[in-house]
Amino acid sequence: xxxxxxxxxxxxxxxxxxxxxxxxxxxxxxxxxxxxxxxxxxxxxxxxxxxxxxxxxxxxxxxxxxxxxxxxxxxxxxxxxxxxxxxxxxxxxxxxxxxxxxxxxxxxxxxxxxxxxxxxxxxxxxxxxxxxxxxxxxxxxxxxxxxxxxxxxxxxxxxxxxxxxxxxxxxxxx
Numbered sequence: 156x157x158x159x160x161x162x163x164x165x166x167x168x169x170x171x172x173x174x175x176x177x178x179x180x181x182x183x184x185x186x187x188x189x190x191x192x193x194x195x196x197x198x199x200x201x202x203x204x205x206x207x208x209x210x211x212x213x214x215x216x217x218x219x220x221x222x223x224x225x226x227x228x229x230x231x232x233x234x235x236x237x238x239x240x241x242x243x244x245x246x247x248x249x250x251x252x253x254x255x256x257x258x259x260x261x262x263x264x265x266x267x268x269x270x271x272x273x274x275x276x277x278x279x280x281x282x283x284x285x286x287x288x289x290x291x292x293x294x295x296x297x298x299x300x301x302x303x304x305x306x307x308x309x310x311x312x313x314x315x316x317x318x319x320x321x322x323x324x325x326x327x328x329x
Contacts, residue, residue: 164193164225164233171202174218178202181324182220182241183317195221195238203242213251217244237286238303241321245296252297259290259299273315276322280314287314293325 174182182200185192200220209217224237246252260268260279268281273291280289286302286309300321302309 164223164235166194166197166199169196169198169201170219171198171204173198174200174202174220175216178216178218178243178245179220182218182243183222183239183320183324184220185222187320187324188222188224188239191226192222192224195223195240209244212254213247214255215245215247217242219243234306236304236306237309238305239317240301242299243296243325244298247295249292249295252292252295255297256290256292259297263288273319274322276325278318278322280318282311287311289314289318289321291318291322291325293322296325298325 173179179200184199185194196219199222200218203217203219205214205217219240219242221238221240223235223239225233225235228234244252244255246255256279263281263283268279271278271280276291276293278289278291280287283301283303286304288299288301290297290299292298298321300317302314302317
């Protein structure tokens with residue numbers, strides 16, 4: 156265990172089993188973001204439970220991927236720099252996916268949320284007290300993206316790159 160800890164930061168238990176392949180390929184992995192990034196969950200991407208309330212609003216499945224950029228500080232300490240999580244929620248209709256996005260927007264901490272268009276997709280995004288957040292809908296699926304920076308290394312431009320990558324992965328399957 157100690158030898159493994161020296162190679163990579165420790166991972167948290169996952170909330171669910173591995174995400175289905177159709178979801179997993181559409182969520183970020185460490186291969187997407189490069190060296191110095193690590194999986195945060197033991198199973199990543201992982202399926203998330205769907206509550207009865209969410210099911211009543213058309214949600215049928217959900218998954219999350221969480222990756223972090225970290226660096227070593229001495230022989231035994233991993234220091235987190237940036238944490239990025241992305242959720243994918245599948246709905247029975249585009250109307251339910253858009254209703255989720257509306258609800259998400261009303262519940263987020265930022266008063267500075269704005270609508271922008273990336274690659275033809277309308278994205279709601281804005282700063283948080285520790286980073287940035289974004290949400291968008293593609294077809295019947297809602298995606299939320301959140302970045303938390305502990306060292307101030309995630310710029311707005313870098314977060315925009317994450318949004319664009321998320322949109323590219325989000326394209327519906329044939």
